[in-house]
Amino acid sequence: MSSAPSKRGSGVTPVIEVNDVHKSFGQDEVLKGVSIMAYRGEVIALIGSSGSGKSTMLRCINLLETPTRGTLRLLDQEIVFPQHGAQRQPIDRKKLRRLRARLAMVFQNFNLWPHMTLEANIMEAPIQVLRKSRAEARDEAQAWLSRVGLYAHRHAYPDTLSGGQQQRGAIARALAMSPEVLLFDEPTSALDPELVGEVLEVIRNLADEGRTMIIVTHEMKFAAEVADRVIFLNQGVIEAEGYPEAVFGATTSDRLRQFMGSAYPLNGEQQ
Amino acid sequence: MVNYRDMSIGELLALTPPGWGGALLNGLSLSLQVAGGGYLLGLLIGVAGAAGKLSGGPVTRDLLTCYTTIIRAVPELVLILMIYFGFPLALNQLLTTLGFGRVEVSAFAAGIVVIGLVQGAYATEVIRGAIRAIPRGQLEAAYAMGMSSFLTFRRITIPAMLPGAIPGLSNLWLIATKDTALLAVVGFTELTLASRQAAGATKHYLLFLGIAGLLYLFVSFISNRLFRTLERRVTPGERHA
Numbered sequence: 001m002s003s004a005p006s007k008r009g010s011g012v013t014p015v016i017e018v019n020d021v022h023k024s025f026g027q028d029e030v031l032k033g034v035s036i037m038a039y040r041g042e043v044i045a046l047i048g049s050s051g052s053g054k055s056t057m058l059r060c061i062n063l064l065e066t067p068t069r070g071t072l073r074l075l076d077q078e079i080v081f082p083q084h085g086a087q088r089q090p091i092d093r094k095k096l097r098r099l100r101a102r103l104a105m106v107f108q109n110f111n112l113w114p115h116m117t118l119e120a121n122i123m124e125a126p127i128q129v130l131r132k133s134r135a136e137a138r139d140e141a142q143a144w145l146s147r148v149g150l151y152a153h154r155h156a157y158p159d160t161l162s163g164g165q166q167q168r169g170a171i172a173r174a175l176a177m178s179p180e181v182l183l184f185d186e187p188t189s190a191l192d193p194e195l196v197g198e199v200l201e202v203i204r205n206l207a208d209e210g211r212t213m214i215i216v217t218h219e220m221k222f223a224a225e226v227a228d229r230v231i232f233l234n235q236g237v238i239e240a241e242g243y244p245e246a247v248f249g250a251t252t253s254d255r256l257r258q259f260m261g262s263a264y265p266l267n268g269e270q271q
Numbered sequence: 272m273v274n275y276r277d278m279s280i281g282e283l284l285a286l287t288p289p290g291w292g293g294a295l296l297n298g299l300s301l302s303l304q305v306a307g308g309g310y311l312l313g314l315l316i317g318v319a320g321a322a323g324k325l326s327g328g329p330v331t332r333d334l335l336t337c338y339t340t341i342i343r344a345v346p347e348l349v350l351i352l353m354i355y356f357g358f359p360l361a362l363n364q365l366l367t368t369l370g371f372g373r374v375e376v377s378a379f380a381a382g383i384v385v386i387g388l389v390q391g392a393y394a395t396e397v398i399r400g401a402i403r404a405i406p407r408g409q410l411e412a413a414y415a416m417g418m419s420s421f422l423t424f425r426r427i428t429i430p431a432m433l434p435g436a437i438p439g440l441s442n443l444w445l446i447a448t449k450d451t452a453l454l455a456v457v458g459f460t461e462l463t464l465a466s467r468q469a470a471g472a473t474k475h476y477l478l479f480l481g482i483a484g485l486l487y488l489f490v491s492f493i494s495n496r497l498f499r500t501l502e503r504r505v506t507p508g509e510r511h512a
């Protein structure tokens with residue numbers, strides 16, 4: 001798969017390089033040789049119908065799933081699958097954790113920890129993983145909460161907040177790790193329609209800051225506006241890839257046209 | 272020989288002999304200490320057992336399944352007799368094998384071990400259920416930020432499972448307090464044996480066993496209130512209610 005450098009992307013070596021990655025669950029091959037390059041500062045939208053393997057791809061990138069076969073180069077660390085020998089962990093656990101701390105993930109269901117206040121949620125990993133002092137972690141948490149418009153809610157528990165607020169909180173939690181790459185897995189799919197906008201706004205601002213992001217989304221209009229490159233995944237293979245205008249415009253892929261036309265029309269009124 | 276027949280209820284319940292009040296309170300205190308110690312031991316076993324059942328290897332899981340199955344299937348009275356007499360034997364066997372001297376296992380310590388082992392089996396299941404009810408994504412969020420399994424277990428899993436586990440664990444505490452009564456069979460003068468001795472000596476059976484019952488009821492009443500408060504404090508939605 002050729003990856004043309006795109007609008008915002010820069011640098012010679014990609015921050016993330018996925019090379020011919022396969023992933024099977026039992027007999028079921030969900031990813032059938034996917035290759036993706038993400039350059040520093042680039043925003044990639046990963047689209048495709050439900051079950052096409054988008055989440056699995058994203059989860060392979062931060063190793064919540066272990067690829068069956070293929071190569072990952074994550075922030076200059078190369079990992080080849082399958083690992084040799086009977087080793088169960090693909091790489092040294094410590095290295096794996098250090099890697100994950102630099103790749104933040106935002107989930108569809110927010111996954112804030114219910115027993116902690118919003119502020120404590122955000123302070124947790126910086127203190128426990130990055131070994132920051134409580135004072136420093138708190139200052140930063142408050143700064144990130146202000147950034148996503150939740151400073152006033154810093155002492156609230158997640159389940160007292162709306163879905164949109166929870167997701168903005170989860171984004172703040174991810175940002176507090178100063179990650180080099182942000183992975184979003186359908187960040188607005190679990191939200192009521194009227195709450196989608198506030199979350200997309202936060203993500204749009206991050207894109208404008210030049211952060212490297214891979215966003216799985218069904219918000220086609222948003223993808224078209226924000227992404228430097230769009231990748232259409234279909235049944236575990238990349239069916240189309242390129243600038244948003246190219247992918248969303250008339251295309252050679254019947255499947256993509258079908259996907260765009262039926263499931264999620266590119267509709268100006270939406271979101 | 273004290274003549275109990277002519278004593279008033281007040282005199283019978285006096286804290287100092289010939290009154291039996293002091294002996295009853297002493298029995299209650301012993302019951303609560305053994306129940307408390309056994310309960311804490313049970314919680315430790317429960318947390319470790321649940322972790323082992325959920326993420327241990329096949330051998331660990333099989334061993335734990337044996338443990339919880341046996342403990343839950345065999346009547347507690349039998350277990351108490353077995354562990355009470357077996358545990359000191361086994362411990363001394365082990366110590367002798369390792370070249371240490373024998374130790375005297377006090378009835379108190381053996382009681383805690385008995386209650387703890389029984390409680391541990393049930394606590395393992397209660398805690399395992401509560402952990403399984405935590406949405407997987409909350410743990411993945413921790414892993415995705417570079418937290419280790421142990422750190423995640425300590426900082427996320429345990430506090431997040433508490434609201435789900437507390438009703439079951441509060442139930443277990445009540446069972447622990449009642450199970451101490453079974454230690455009467457091995458001559459440990461906890462509340463039940465103390466009140467039986469009082470009843471036997473004075474022939475005021477109804478009075479002393481009734482008082483023991485009231486004391487158990489009182490413990491249960493206080494415990495329920497404490498657990499309800501605790502549950503409110505660890506359940507996110509109710510914290511501010």
Ligand SMILES: Nc1ncnc2c1ncn2[C@@H]1O[C@H](COP(=O)(O)OP(=O)(O)O)[C@@H](O)[C@H]1O
Pocket residue numbers: 025030048049050051052053054055056057
């Ligand atoms: N842990 C798993 N075990 C078994 N099958 C899975 C697992 N995770 C995902 N799958 C399967 O992989 C396919 C792709 O899933 P997913 O990556 O979640 O798709 P998408 O995010 O595009 O909707 C689906 O058929 C799903 O059932």
Ligand SMILES: [Mg+2]
Pocket residue numbers: 054055056186
């Ligand atoms: Mg998905």
